[in-house]
Amino acid sequence: xxxxxxxxxxxxxxxLSVNGDKSVSHxxxxxxxxxxxxxxVEGWGDSADTRAxxxxxxxxxxxxxxxxxGRLTVHGVGVDGLKPPVGAIDVKNAGTLMRLLSGICxxxxxxxxxxDGDESIRTRPMERVAxxxxxxxxxxxxxxxxxxxxxxxxxxxxxxxxxxxVSSAQVKSAILLAGLRADGPTTVIEEVATRDHTERMLRAAxxxxxxxxxxxxxxxxxxxxxxRIEVPGDISSAAFLIVAATxxxxxxxFLRGIGMGAxxxxxxxxxxxxxxxxxxxxxxxxxxxxxxxxLEVAHADLTASSIRGAEVSGLIDELPxxxxxxxxxxxxxxVREAQELKFKExxxxxxxxxxxxxxxxxxxxxxxxxxxxxxxxxxxGGTVNPRGDHRIAMLGAIAGLYSEDxxxxxxxxxxxxxxxxxxxxxxxxxxxxxx
Numbered sequence: 001x002x003x004x005x006x007x008x009x010x011x012x013x014x015x016l017s018v019n020g021d022k023s024v025s026h027x028x029x030x031x032x033x034x035x036x037x038x039x040x041v042e043g044w045g046d047s048a049d050t051r052a053x054x055x056x057x058x059x060x061x062x063x064x065x066x067x068x069x070g071r072l073t074v075h076g077v078g079v080d081g082l083k084p085p086v087g088a089i090d091v092k093n094a095g096t097l098m099r100l101l102s103g104i105c106x107x108x109x110x111x112x113x114x115x116d117g118d119e120s121i122r123t124r125p126m127e128r129v130a131x132x133x134x135x136x137x138x139x140x141x142x143x144x145x146x147x148x149x150x151x152x153x154x155x156x157x158x159x160x161x162x163x164x165x166v167s168s169a170q171v172k173s174a175i176l177l178a179g180l181r182a183d184g185p186t187t188v189i190e191e192v193a194t195r196d197h198t199e200r201m202l203r204a205a206x207x208x209x210x211x212x213x214x215x216x217x218x219x220x221x222x223x224x225x226x227x228r229i230e231v232p233g234d235i236s237s238a239a240f241l242i243v244a245a246t247x248x249x250x251x252x253x254f255l256r257g258i259g260m261g262a263x264x265x266x267x268x269x270x271x272x273x274x275x276x277x278x279x280x281x282x283x284x285x286x287x288x289x290x291x292x293x294x295l296e297v298a299h300a301d302l303t304a305s306s307i308r309g310a311e312v313s314g315l316i317d318e319l320p321x322x323x324x325x326x327x328x329x330x331x332x333x334x335v336r337e338a339q340e341l342k343f344k345e346x347x348x349x350x351x352x353x354x355x356x357x358x359x360x361x362x363x364x365x366x367x368x369x370x371x372x373x374x375x376x377x378x379x380x381g382g383t384v385n386p387r388g389d390h391r392i393a394m395l396g397a398i399a400g401l402y403s404e405d406x407x408x409x410x411x412x413x414x415x416x417x418x419x420x421x422x423x424x425x426x427x428x429x430x431x432x433x434x435x
Contacts, residue, residue, distance in 0.1 A: 004412035006400025011250035020045030020231035035076030043231035052092035059085040084111030091117040103174030106138035107181035108153035116148040159184030167313035169194035195263035200289035232259035236317040266314030304331030327361040335369035346389035381405035390417040
């Protein structure tokens with residue numbers, strides 16, 4: 001693996017593109033597989049994680065035609081038409097795939113489904129999804145609370161009411177998907193609303209899904225149908241470019257067709273109160289129910305603003321890049337109640353701290369977050385070891401653009417998990433500035 005050095009950049013200008021939303025891309029394959037007949041997918045985000053979902057769906061007997069350039073045809077087999085695979089399903093490092101597929105396998109009429117993955121995925125907590133599925137009557141076994149996980153189909157599932165113990169769209173989605181074949185309505189109660197891609201796509205496919213204040217209710221169904229799914233641009237990937245344009249003087253960029261679903265726009269809310277300049281326009285909704293919009297981002301001087309509690313669940317993927325914004329803002333930032341970051345591709349509380357401190361950020365590690373003393377000036381630069389975590393590698397790259405001496409990322413291949421085109425995008429932008 002060769003290291004990648006990102007040099008300091010001048011203004012970022014013009015229109016930039018991001019990959020298709022990873023969360024929606026996973027669901028387009030999984031829910032598309034449960035539909036009756038073919039589903040055309042446009043804008044699918046091709047990455048290591050979503051490739052794992054593509055191969056998983058194929059291993060379950062679903063034909064998927066990959067036409068290239070983000071176009072797929074998923075030949076759905078119906079809600080209970082999946083075939084048990086030969087051997088374990090390899091989810092690689094895709095936590096979304098492992099948890100959502102657990103719910104789908106639980107409602108299949110027969111078969112044994114074992115889900116496993118790489119060394120990182122084997123550290124993820126799985127009882128948070130296995131426990132509610134068992135309460136519905138599913139036969140689910142974990143390995144001391146972690147993967148591999150084995151789900152046996154053919155058990156009668158009961159509709160139930162489940163109060164979420166941890167804010168997690170993945171766990172909520174697994175329960176709702178299992179509820180498609182329960183004997184009555186299934187209700188998920190959330191103290192803090194999480195991203196709602198599953199509810200929107202199921203509703204567009206004909207399922208009866210109601211969202212009532214703090215609860216989501218799904219009715220059982222024997223048929224789903226979708227003609228087309230348009231995958232919006234991934235706001236979690238766009239977040240890195242948004243922060244880069246905000247920090248680097250004289251920058252002004254445009255991002256088209258970015259997903260703006262519930263639980264996904266927390267970064268924009270935080271940047272607004274910090275003094276960021278992000279204009280949202282041309283709002284619309286896709287056929288599969290996803291709200292999208294275009295964004296214009298301009299440089300701004302930022303003032304610190306703390307983050308905690310209910311806000312964290314809507315920022316869980318964006319907190320690393322917001323930590324960089326806090327390092328460059330004026331004032332003190334405290335991020336609290338973000339302990340869920342410990343259970344990502346790396347322990348992101350530690351890896352963000354190590355990355356930013358190592359390149360000149362004034363950041364202290366706390367039990368459930370960070371304390372950051374912002375300095376409105378470029379960071380010194382240095383080396384970032386992303387620990388195999390795509391978000392930390394991307395953080396290092398943006399920090400390199402906003403540094404004095406550049407930043408070297410020791411494992412840039414980690415970025416391919418979510419945004420394979422990120423490196424070429426950054427290199428093209430910096431090359432343009434050098435001309």
